[in-house]
Amino acid sequence: MLVNTGDDFEHLGLHISPDLDTVMYTLAGIANPATGWGVVGETWNFMDQIDRLGGPTWFRLGDRDLATHAVRTERLKRGETLSAVTADLCRALGIRATVLPMTDDRLRTIVHSEEKRLAFQDYFVRMKCAVPVTKLSFDGEASARYNPALDQLNVKEPLAIIICPSNPYLSIDPILALPGLRDWIARSGAVVIAVSPIIGGAAVRGPAAKIMRELGLEPSAAAVGLHYGSLIDGFVVDDIDAAGTTEIAASGRPVLSTQTLMRDASDRIKLASDCLAFVQDLLRQRS
Amino acid sequence: MLVNTGDDFEHLGLHISPDLDTVMYTLAGIANPATGWGVVGETWNFMDQIDRLGGPTWFRLGDRDLATHAVRTERLKRGETLSAVTADLCRALGIRATVLPMTDDRLRTIVHSEEKRLAFQDYFVRMKCAVPVTKLSFDGEASARYNPALDQLNVKEPLAIIICPSNPYLSIDPILALPGLRDWIARSGAVVIAVSPIIGGAAVRGPAAKIMRELGLEPSAAAVGLHYGSLIDGFVVDDIDAAGTTEIAASGRPVLSTQTLMRDASDRIKLASDCLAFVQDLLRQRS
Numbered sequence: 070m071l072v073n074t075g076d077d078f079e080h081l082g083l084h085i086s087p088d089l090d091t092v093m094y095t096l097a098g099i100a101n102p103a104t105g106w107g108v109v110g111e112t113w114n115f116m117d118q119i120d121r122l123g124g125p126t127w128f129r130l131g132d133r134d135l136a137t138h139a140v141r142t143e144r145l146k147r148g149e150t151l152s153a154v155t156a157d158l159c160r161a162l163g164i165r166a167t168v169l170p171m172t173d174d175r176l177r178t179i180v181h182s183e184e185k186r187l188a189f190q191d192y193f194v195r196m197k198c199a200v201p202v203t204k205l206s207f208d209g210e211a212s213a214r215y216n217p218a219l220d221q222l223n224v225k226e227p228l229a230i231i232i233c234p235s236n237p238y239l240s241i242d243p244i245l246a247l248p249g250l251r252d253w254i255a256r257s258g259a260v261v262i263a264v265s266p267i268i269g270g271a272a273v274r275g276p277a278a279k280i281m282r283e284l285g286l287e288p289s290a291a292a293v294g295l296h297y298g299s300l301i302d303g304f305v306v307d308d309i310d311a312a313g314t315t316e317i318a319a320s321g322r323p324v325l326s327t328q329t330l331m332r333d334a335s336d337r338i339k340l341a342s343d344c345l346a347f348v349q350d351l352l353r354q355r356s
Numbered sequence: 357m358l359v360n361t362g363d364d365f366e367h368l369g370l371h372i373s374p375d376l377d378t379v380m381y382t383l384a385g386i387a388n389p390a391t392g393w394g395v396v397g398e399t400w401n402f403m404d405q406i407d408r409l410g411g412p413t414w415f416r417l418g419d420r421d422l423a424t425h426a427v428r429t430e431r432l433k434r435g436e437t438l439s440a441v442t443a444d445l446c447r448a449l450g451i452r453a454t455v456l457p458m459t460d461d462r463l464r465t466i467v468h469s470e471e472k473r474l475a476f477q478d479y480f481v482r483m484k485c486a487v488p489v490t491k492l493s494f495d496g497e498a499s500a501r502y503n504p505a506l507d508q509l510n511v512k513e514p515l516a517i518i519i520c521p522s523n524p525y526l527s528i529d530p531i532l533a534l535p536g537l538r539d540w541i542a543r544s545g546a547v548v549i550a551v552s553p554i555i556g557g558a559a560v561r562g563p564a565a566k567i568m569r570e571l572g573l574e575p576s577a578a579a580v581g582l583h584y585g586s587l588i589d590g591f592v593v594d595d596i597d598a599a600g601t602t603e604i605a606a607s608g609r610p611v612l613s614t615q616t617l618m619r620d621a622s623d624r625i626k627l628a629s630d631c632l633a634f635v636q637d638l639l640r641q642r643s
Contacts, residue, residue, distance in 0.1 A: 079433075080430075081426040081427065081429070081430045082369065082370065082371075082426055082428075082429030082430040082432075082433055083369065083426065084369075108405075111401075112399060112401045112419065114398075114399045114401075114418075114419035114420050115402065115419045115420065115422050115423050115426075116423075117420070118395075118419075118420040118421075118422075118423030118424070119423045119426065119427065121423070121448060121449075122423055122424065122427050122445060122448045122449070123444065123448045124423065124426070124427045124430075132399065132401035132402045132405075132419040132422075133401050133402065133404070133405040134405075135402050135405075135419075135422065136402050136403075136405035136406040136408070136409055136411065137405070137409065138369075139368040139369055139370065139402075139406065139411070140368065140406065140409050140411045141369075142368070142369030143367075143368045143369040143411075146366075146369055157410065158409060161408060161409045161410045162408075162409070
């Protein structure tokens with residue numbers, strides 16, 4: 070699993086990797102389902118004391134969650150890679166999937182709002198996405214290398230790449246911005262599919278639809294499919310968007326419509342199975 | 357109040373200043389009386405999670421206590437001085453006394469045990485002082501500058517310096533090791549007194565007596581007085597040590613014997629009053 074680190078940042082002396090954390094906590098079964106971030110059953114005594122000391126409280130750090138940041142920060146300071154730290158955190162949390170930061174280098178998503186350049190967390194958390202996005206860019210994109218583990222994958226079966234229904238602009242594009250990453254995908258010969266995060270014109274969670282409107286795009290599954298363009302071999306949309314994506318299917322990229330809204334574990338398993346079956350279909354069509 | 361920072365260290369990515377913290381928490385009325393360190397009513401969810409992640413647990417960091425370290429670490433990283441950060445933390449905690457780190461530079465106490473060089477917290481917390489001390493040294497002592505605020509004191513009355521009953525070797529000597537600090541004391545014309553941490557041959561808390569034995573000294577109030585030597589103008593010992601310190605008094609350094617064991621606030625106020633009265637006596641004897 071290749072995870073965006075474009076929204077990593079330093080805060081209160083800690084290196085925080087919000088997307089890696091959410092993926093790890095989710096896979097470990099300790100994610101907080103109410104918030105979509107952080108650890109379930111969290112306590113907030115650190116934050117209360119930060120408030121008392123006059124420190125910044127706009128980014129909420131729970132007492133348990135802090136342990137992840139502290140371990141990561143210390144080990145990065147010692148010169149270890151984010152990949153190595155992540156692998157050990159996953160092991161400690163009993164996660165069997167391979168979680169790879171997209172890069173061990175620094176690539177930071179910058180949100181442009183008219184003339185303002187905002188660090189990602191300033192936009193996303195501090196300002197609660199309340200300013201219009203006019204452009205996105207990625208600091209460090211010229212020099213960041215994609216995770217070298219990608220070149221060491223020892224895959225015997227044809228590779229399938231599933232672009233999850235994350236925010237295409239904030240969470241997927243930083244990964245695709247890494248030099249050579251698109252070439253790696255092409256070289257890999259993988260079947261690439263994407264799942265639309267837009268269902269019936271709205272994002273299930275987060276500002277994807279708002280950002281699309283601000284960028285002059287209609288917030289629709291079809292627009293997401295067009296955004297990924299020739300990168301993908303197939304596209305997965307919700308049943309209610311099937312009619313709106315005939316154009317994509319007509320352009321030679323098959324569209325699977327199914328239930329993409331995941332409310333519980335069984336929905337998640339069902340969608341994953343549908344995606345894998347879709348990949349098998351696409352592979353059969355290739356040969 | 358000039359506080360030792362020789363036992364500062366970096367741990368889990370955080371800059372920790374144990375002596376400054378204990379002084380601040382005590383003056384703020386939030387110190388944990390049971391442990392002698394940390395915050396009262398502390399919670400330990402961070403530490404539990406560090407344990408789960410396989411991180412180091414030998415140095416216990418409470419959830420509230422962590423806020424101090426995080427604020428300090430971030431601001432030091434930004435290039436602020438330890439003095440500036442400490443002043444703001446004190447203000448936030450409602451502390452009226454001036455708490456000064458002995459230096460804004462790096463001076464680290466090193467505990468030598470035979471051939472081994474141990475970082476202070478390794479010796480003190482991780483090894484629980486279980487190895488014999490053969491020598492103490494101070495890394496950075498050549499280049500560290502004493503806190504520049506000392507040269508900006510605007511004192512109208514004669515200055516009194518009271519060396520508190522801390523461990524002379526671990527907590528006071530690092531301060532005295534700062535280049536120019538002893539000269540500054542001499543130049544200041546201050547009346548200098550010290551309160552013995554050894555009462556009846558034992559330390560009230562901590563390894564002072566043990567270290568004295570290991571260094572070949574008899575653990576006694578008199579030995580502490582001789583250790584400070586000509587630095588002090590007077591010496592404060594417990595009543596039970598009065599008989600043992602006649603030699604110091606005979607050498608021209610008056611000895612005040614009183615109750616030095618502080619079990620509660622009224623004991624502390626009484627000892628402070630005794631010390632101030634003693635300073636007044638010494639000043640009268642000067643003129």
